[in-house]
Structure formats: C-alpha cells, structure tokens
Amino acid sequence: MSRRCWRYALAGAVAVVGLASIATDTQAERVRWKLHAAYASNIPIIGDTPTMMIDTVDKASGGEFKIKHFEPGALVPGNAYYDPVSSGALDSAYGTPGFNVNKNFAYAFFASVPFGPRAGEYLAWMRYGGGEDMAREMYGRDSIRFYICGIAPPETSGWFRNEIKTLDDLKGLKMRFFGLGAKVMEKFGVSTQLLAGGDIYPALELGSIDATEFSMPVTDQGYGFYQIAKHNYFPGWHQQSTINELLVNQGKYEALSDPHKELLAAACDRATLYMFVKGEASQFDAIKFHQSKGVTIHRWSDANLAKFEAAWQEVIADEIKENEDAKKIWASLSAFRKDYAIWKDNGYLK
Amino acid sequence: MSRRCWRYALAGAVAVVGLASIATDTQAERVRWKLHAAYASNIPIIGDTPTMMIDTVDKASGGEFKIKHFEPGALVPGNAYYDPVSSGALDSAYGTPGFNVNKNFAYAFFASVPFGPRAGEYLAWMRYGGGEDMAREMYGRDSIRFYICGIAPPETSGWFRNEIKTLDDLKGLKMRFFGLGAKVMEKFGVSTQLLAGGDIYPALELGSIDATEFSMPVTDQGYGFYQIAKHNYFPGWHQQSTINELLVNQGKYEALSDPHKELLAAACDRATLYMFVKGEASQFDAIKFHQSKGVTIHRWSDANLAKFEAAWQEVIADEIKENEDAKKIWASLSAFRKDYAIWKDNGYLK
Numbered sequence: 001m002s003r004r005c006w007r008y009a010l011a012g013a014v015a016v017v018g019l020a021s022i023a024t025d026t027q028a029e030r031v032r033w034k035l036h037a038a039y040a041s042n043i044p045i046i047g048d049t050p051t052m053m054i055d056t057v058d059k060a061s062g063g064e065f066k067i068k069h070f071e072p073g074a075l076v077p078g079n080a081y082y083d084p085v086s087s088g089a090l091d092s093a094y095g096t097p098g099f100n101v102n103k104n105f106a107y108a109f110f111a112s113v114p115f116g117p118r119a120g121e122y123l124a125w126m127r128y129g130g131g132e133d134m135a136r137e138m139y140g141r142d143s144i145r146f147y148i149c150g151i152a153p154p155e156t157s158g159w160f161r162n163e164i165k166t167l168d169d170l171k172g173l174k175m176r177f178f179g180l181g182a183k184v185m186e187k188f189g190v191s192t193q194l195l196a197g198g199d200i201y202p203a204l205e206l207g208s209i210d211a212t213e214f215s216m217p218v219t220d221q222g223y224g225f226y227q228i229a230k231h232n233y234f235p236g237w238h239q240q241s242t243i244n245e246l247l248v249n250q251g252k253y254e255a256l257s258d259p260h261k262e263l264l265a266a267a268c269d270r271a272t273l274y275m276f277v278k279g280e281a282s283q284f285d286a287i288k289f290h291q292s293k294g295v296t297i298h299r300w301s302d303a304n305l306a307k308f309e310a311a312w313q314e315v316i317a318d319e320i321k322e323n324e325d326a327k328k329i330w331a332s333l334s335a336f337r338k339d340y341a342i343w344k345d346n347g348y349l350k
Numbered sequence: 351m352s353r354r355c356w357r358y359a360l361a362g363a364v365a366v367v368g369l370a371s372i373a374t375d376t377q378a379e380r381v382r383w384k385l386h387a388a389y390a391s392n393i394p395i396i397g398d399t400p401t402m403m404i405d406t407v408d409k410a411s412g413g414e415f416k417i418k419h420f421e422p423g424a425l426v427p428g429n430a431y432y433d434p435v436s437s438g439a440l441d442s443a444y445g446t447p448g449f450n451v452n453k454n455f456a457y458a459f460f461a462s463v464p465f466g467p468r469a470g471e472y473l474a475w476m477r478y479g480g481g482e483d484m485a486r487e488m489y490g491r492d493s494i495r496f497y498i499c500g501i502a503p504p505e506t507s508g509w510f511r512n513e514i515k516t517l518d519d520l521k522g523l524k525m526r527f528f529g530l531g532a533k534v535m536e537k538f539g540v541s542t543q544l545l546a547g548g549d550i551y552p553a554l555e556l557g558s559i560d561a562t563e564f565s566m567p568v569t570d571q572g573y574g575f576y577q578i579a580k581h582n583y584f585p586g587w588h589q590q591s592t593i594n595e596l597l598v599n600q601g602k603y604e605a606l607s608d609p610h611k612e613l614l615a616a617a618c619d620r621a622t623l624y625m626f627v628k629g630e631a632s633q634f635d636a637i638k639f640h641q642s643k644g645v646t647i648h649r650w651s652d653a654n655l656a657k658f659e660a661a662w663q664e665v666i667a668d669e670i671k672e673n674e675d676a677k678k679i680w681a682s683l684s685a686f687r688k689d690y691a692i693w694k695d696n697g698y699l700k
Contacts, residue, residue: 059612060410115699119470120503123623124631153470154697217693234696262409263613269620273473281474283693299696343567343633346584346649347504349465350700 029257031065035246038078038095040071043197044218045279046244049150050094053246053271057263065260067092078196081247086142088249094149096244097135098179103142106325109333110135112242114181114312116333119151119241119276121340126243129336134329143250149268150244150275153283155236156220157300158213159204159229167304176200176212180315181238187311197223204228213238216279217286226290233298237308244275379607381415385596388428388445390421393547394568395629396594399500400444403596403621407613415610417442428546431597436492438599444499446594447485448529453492456675459683460485462592464531464662466683469501469591469626471690476593479686484679493600499618500594500625503633505586506570507650508563509554509579517654526550526562530665531588537661547573554578563588566629567636576640583648587658594625 035054039047054067072078081093082100098111110131117125126132126148139146158177164170171189182192195203195212201224203209211229213236214220226232246268256264287297300308320326385404389397404417422428431443432450448461460481467475476482476498489496508527514520521539532542545553545562551574553559561579563586564570576582596618606614637647650658670676 056612056616060609060616062607062609118698120626120630123627127627128631156697217697235699236697237699240699257412259410259412262406266406266410266613266616266620269623270616273619273623276470277473277477280470280690280693281478283697284689287692287696288689297696302700305699339634339638340630342637343630346637346647347506347567347586347633348468349585349587349590349655350652 029064029260031256031260033065033067033091033252034070034075035067036070036072036075036081036084036090036093038072038081038093038099041069044222045216045275045282046150046152046219049244049271049275050246052274053094053149053267056267056270060263060267061260065263082142082144085144085247085249088143088251090249091252092246092248094244094246096242097146098242101179104138104325105319105323106138106329107135108180109326109329110243110245112179112239113333114184114238114315115309116240117337117340119153121337121344122241122243123148123151123272124340125333125336130332131329134325134332138325139247140250145248145250145253147246147248147265147268148243149246149271151272152242152244152275153216153279154241155213155215155239156217157233157236157238158211159220159225160211160231160233161229163231163296163298164233167307173210174208176203176209176214177238178213179238180312180319181213183315183319184238184308184311187314201225201228216283217290218279218282221286221289226293226295230295231298232290232295233300235299235305237300237305237312379414379610381606381610383415383417383441383602384420384425385417386420386422386425386431386434386440386443388422388431388443388449391419394572395566395625395632396500396502396569399594399621399625400596402624403444403499403617406617406620410613410617411610415613432492432494435494435597435599438493438601440599441602442596442598444594444596446592447496448592451529454488454675455669455673456488456679457485458530459676459679460593460595462529462589463683464534464588464665465659466590467687467690469503471687471694472591472593473498473501473622474690475683475686480682481679484675484682488675489597490600495598495600495603497596497598497615497618498593499596499621501622502592502594502625503566503629504591505563505565505589506567507583507586507588508561509570509575510561510581510583511579513581513646513648514583517657523560524558526553526559526564527588528563529588530662530669531563533665533669534588534658534661537664551575551578566633567640568632571636571639576643576645580645581648582640582645583650585649585655587650587655587662 037050041047041051051069054069057065057067076084079095079099081090081095082103084090085093096111097107100107135146167188174191175185176195177185177192178194185192197214200212200214204212204225205228212225214223291297320330387400391397391401401419404419407415407417426434429445429449431440431445432453434440435443446461447457450457482498485496517538524541525535526545527535527542528544535542547564550562550564554562554575555578562575564573641647670680
C-alpha cells in the first residue's frame with residue numbers, strides 16, 4: 001500500500017471506530033446520578049439499604065448506571081430532600097415518606113401508622129390495594145417518581161429511666177417522640193419533642209429529656225441509650241413497620257432507558273426484601289446485648305396497649321379532617337385492613 | 351482517493367467493524383436459557399412468580415439474557431428436575447426444595463416445616479442464620495446453584511366433606527396430604543396419599559379420597575375443591591410458609607458474566623418479595639368467594655393445634671435420626687428460632 005493509501009485506510013478505520021464508540025455509548029447509555037441519603041450509611045439496616053441498592057444497579061448494569069451516595073448533610077440536610085428532588089437539584093434521595101409530612105400530611109400513611117400493619121400486610125396494600133398508586137399520584141404532582149425501597153421491622157416503644165408502672169407515670173415526662181405517635185403520647189401528659197438521632201444521647205444525659213423512642217433495637221444500640229435509660233418498652237405500637245423510599249426527579253427518571261428503569265425498580269424491590277429480612281435477623285442479639293448491660297425489657301400490658309390505641313383513634317379522626325388526600329388514603333387503608341383481617345385471623349398460627 | 355486506495359480504506363473500515371462486532375458480542379454476552387417450571391404458569395402466585403423473574407432478567411438486560419419458560423411436562427415431569435439440572439440437560443428449573451427430598455430428606459428444611467416460621471423469620475434464618483449457606487453446600491455437591499426465588503404464605507389446613515368435631519373424626523379418613531405433614535396426620539389415623547393438583551378434584555368427586563389439603567386459598571379456588579368439600583380448616587400448621595427455588599446448573603452459572611450473575615440474584619430477590627406480598631394480598635377474596643359458595647371456614651382450636659404439634663415433635667425426632675445433614679440443619683433452625691422468639695414475643699403487636 002502507498003503511504004497515501006495507508007492514510008486513507010487508517011482514516012476509514014478511525015471513522016468507523018468513532019461511529020462504533022458513539023453506537024456503544026448510546027447503547028451503554030452511561031448514567032451518573034447523585035443520591036442524597038437521609039440516614040448515615042453506618043447505621044445498621046436503614047443506613048446500608050441504599051448502599052446495597054446502589055451496588056446492585058452498578059453491578060447488574062456492568063457499571064453503566066452508577067449512583068453516587070452522599071451522606072446526610074453533604075448536599076442537603078438529612079430530611080430536607082423533597083424540594084431539591086422536585087426541582088432536579090438532586091437526581092435522587094433515600095429516606096421515608098414520613099419526612100415529607102410538612103409538604104402534605106397524607107404522606108405519613110405511606111411510611112408508618114400507629115397500630116398499623118406489619119410488613120406483609122402493609123406492602124400488600126401498597127402494591128395491590130391502591131397505596132402505591134396514590135403515592136405515585138401525589139409525588140407526581142411535584143415531578144417526583146416514588147419507589148418503595150425498604151421496609152423496616154418494628155421499633156421499640158421507648159427508653160425510660162424509670163419503670164412505667166401505670167400510664168399515670170407518663171404524666172409530665174419530657175420525651176423525644178416522632179410523628180403521629182407523639183400526638184398519642186401527648187394525650188397521656190407527655191411533653192414531646194423531635195430530636196435528630198445524634199442529639200438524643202446528650203439530651204438524655206443532661207436530663208433535658210427523660211425518655212426517648214428512636215428506632216429498632218439494633219439501631220438504638222449504636223446510639224447507646226441503654227447506658228442511661230434502663231427500661232426498654234415493647235412493642236413499638238407507634239411504628240410496627242416503616243416504609244422507606246427512593247425519590248427520583250421525574251425528568252431524570254424519564255431520561256432513563258427501559259432496561260435501566262427496570263433495573264432500578266428491581267433493585268428497590270431487592271432492597272425492600274433486604275431491609276425486611278436483615279431487620280428480622282438483627283434484633284434479638286441487640287435485645288440480649290441490652291439485657292447484658294442491665295436493661296430490663298418490658299412489654300406493655302394488653303390493657304395499656306388498648307388505651308394507647310383508643311387515644312390513637314381520637315388523634316387520627318382529628319388529623320384527617322382538613323386533608324382530602326389523607327381522608328381518601330386512610331379510608332383505603334382501613335378498608336383493606338378489614339379485608340386482610342379475614343386472612344390474618346384464619347391463615348396464621350399465633 | 352484512487353480506486354485502489356478506496357479499497358484499502360474500505361478494508362480498514364471492515365476490519366475494524368469486525369473487531370467492534372466481536373467486542374460488542376463479548377460485552378453483550380447473549381445468553382439463552384431454558385427453564386423448566388414445576389407449576390403451570392396459570393396457577394396464581396406460585397405459577398406466575400417465575401415468569402415475572404424471567405421478565406425482569408430479560409428487560410433489565412435489554413434482551414441480552416433471555417430465559418425461556420417451559421410448562422411442567424414439556425421438557426421433564428413437574429417435580430423431576432433435580433437430575434436434569436445437575437447434569438446440565440436443563441439449564442435451570444423452578445420449584446421448591448421440598449420436591450427434592452427423594453435425593454436427600456434434609457432438603458425439606460429449606461422448603462417448609464410443620465409449625466415452622468413465617469416468611470420474615472424463615473428468610474432471616476436462611477439468609478443470615480446459615481440456612482442458605484447449608485443449602486448451597488448441599489446442592490453444590492451435585493453441581494447445582496441454589497437461589498431462594500419465592501416464598502408463599504400459609505396454606506389452608508385442608509378441605510373436608512364433614513365437620514371435624516373432634517380429632518377422632520379424622521380416624522379412617524383417606525386424605526391427600528403433602529410431605530412431613532402427612533406423617534403427622536397418619537398419627538391421627540388418616541390414610542394419606544400424594545396426588546398431583548389436577549388429580550385431586552376427580553378423586554374427591556369419585557370418593558377415592560375424603561379430604562385434601564393442597565395450597566393457599568386463592569390457588570385451591572382454581573381447582574374447585576369447594577364444590578365438593580364444604581369445610582375448609584385453618585391455619586395450615588403443616589405449611590406456614592413455603593420457600594420456592596431457582597436451580598441452575600453450576601457450569602451454566604459459572605459461564606455467566608458478573609453483571610448477569612448479579613441480575614439473576616436480584617431478580618430472584620424481587621421474585622421472593624413478589625410472591626410474599628402478592629400472596630398476602632390475594633387470600634381474603636378467595637376466602638370470601640368460598641364462603642359465598644356455602645363453605646364454612648373453621649379454625650382449629652388451640653388444644654387441637656397443640657395435639658398436632660406434639661405429634662409433629664415425635665415425627666421430626668424420628669425423621670432426622672439417620673441423616674447427618676438433617677440433624678445439623680434442624681439444630682441450626684431450632685437454635686435460631688429460640689433466639690428469634692425473643693424478638694417476636696417483644697417486638698410485635700398480637
């Protein structure tokens with residue numbers, strides 16, 4: 001071949017390589033997202049679920065679809081991700097619908113309900129009873145795509161310095177308490193406040209609070225509440241299960257290829273199973289640990305649980321009055337639970 | 351460019367296109383598998399779970415990894431897939447470890463255990479308590495890769511023509527019954543036999559059996575047992591949850607790319623969540639339907655359940671005697687359940 005011909009041959013080859021690269025890029029559709037996490041990644045169960053979800057997406061896409069995890073506070077404060085996802089300032093965020101109640105109180109029903117369902121029943125309502133559709137519609141109003149992406153097992157009912165012999169002992173206590181459960185506790189004379197996880201231990205130590213609830217035993221263990229409050233109450237009637245969410249900016253979602261959409265949905269389903277199962281596996285060792293440190297494990301009597309539940313019925317009747325979304329969703333969940341009871345009461349051993 | 355140069359340029363381009371195609375083929379790694387299903391795809395929950403798993407793999411891989419579903423009997427008979435997967439005659443199969451007890455009785459513990467755990471506890475033991483590792487080791491002896499790929503909610507305890515007023519009424523009954531539960535029923539004078547799903551209705555109609563258990567209410571509904579047997583008993587103490595499996599020939603598994611391995615595992619986790627949640631959502635309508643057809647729904651008394659459980663303890667003590675795998679696995683499951691009870695008894699509302 002003449003030198004001139006070599007040049008053309010090379011040019012032809014280079015041109016094709018260029019085209020091939022473009023074709024491969026289109027096919028590969030390299031996606032790079034940022035994800036804000038509302039929980040630090042070192043918190044057991046709720047913290048490491050988004051990292052396993054991200055890992056699945058990365059590995060199963062052969063590195064085509066990478067989501068970078070940012071700790072709470074790195075991009076935005078822990079729970080303040082709704083508006084940034086809506087605007088597209090954040091591609092995506094991981095948290096719980098319960099963090100979005102300042103946008104619409106009705107989001108609470110997609111996160112956790114006092115005296116609410118366990119994981120199987122809750123997910124059954126969400127997925128096949130209309131819950132997820134209603135959630136998607138509500139988030140869609142603000143250009144957000146919603147995914148169920150985790151479900152946590154029950155929390156404990158709280159940590160107290162002294163034994164609660166009757167519910168009268170609750171009167172006048174200052175307690176850290178979250179969400180709708182807080183309104184129930186207030187009916188028993190508890191003065192509640194919401195503190196972030198890291199602020200609870202110092203507040204307990206200083207005595208600015210007398211008691212706290214926070215999360216599951218294995219999570220609470222890491223915060224060390226057992227060092228101060230030696231009475232741990234069960235069951236956590238205020239949060240029998242807690243749905244966690246992945247929120248994605250609608251435009252970012254729509255720009256995904258069909259395979260990546262499918263993969264993201266599958267990864268969140270996998271993450272949901274992971275949180276549920278890992279959560280179930282991880283609590284008894286934490287309870288044993290607490291006992292070894294001198295903590296007494298108490299279970300509320302059925303009579304006291306009935307009193308909490310009666311107070312809850314008053315709270316919820318009041319809360320949904322002014323919110324059409326909340327009315328509709330609560331009616332749907334309540335009707336489903338009535339039906340599900342037919343199955344629960346017959347199908348299961350006690 | 352001279353004609354001669356054009357030829358070289360074209361040759362250069364073609365050579366590169368050839369290389370690019372090879373590169374793309376390697377990268378894409380087109381996989382085509384056959385999957386034998388032990389359940390017909392039109393059976394609710396257990397039949398459509400493998401098709402949703404396959405669909406996830408297909409879509410999320412952009413069609414690179416396709417698994418073709420074969421109905422029971424098309425390639426091999428329904429439950430007879432262990433040897434063909436082991437030899438590689440089948441790439442993969444979907445069923446339950448309970449179908450493999452003729453190979454090793456210990457497989458029963460990875461499927462369902464009378465008076466055994468619910469889904470959350472069972473999966474917690476499998477995944478984080480050593481169960482899955484032991485299963486992988488046992489299947490690995492026969493060059494099979496095991497995946498948890500579904501978990502079904504409780505079955506009903508059975509369909510009877512007449513009410514069972516005392517357990518003495520069981521004496522002399524001919525009943526279709528599966529697995530370890532059958533050995534328990536035999537202790538109460540029941541003569542058990544195992545019939546395939548499609549053979550049960552005719553046998554009930556002809557009177558060659560007096561009663562049957564089969565599956566969940568929604569599954570039983572499709573078989574029409576309610577038309578003959580008007581007394582449906584709960585809870586299904588013999589199968590409170592049933593793990594379903596994907597088995598893959600070890601060589602076929604090893605030939606997969608890392609992304610496809612990750613995708614297959616994620617798809618089976620997704621399928622596990624699907625079966626659990628869809629199962630929870632689908633039973634109450636079936637129970638209502640049965641009631642509308644004149645079926646009486648009964649719940650065994652606690653006293654009778656205690657008698658079944660005592661008989662089960664005798665059965666299991668006898669069954670594990672001769673099998674080292676079974677002894678080891680039963681000890682592991684029993685120890686885990688003792689620990690888990692600490693959590694179950696405290697963490698949950700009744």
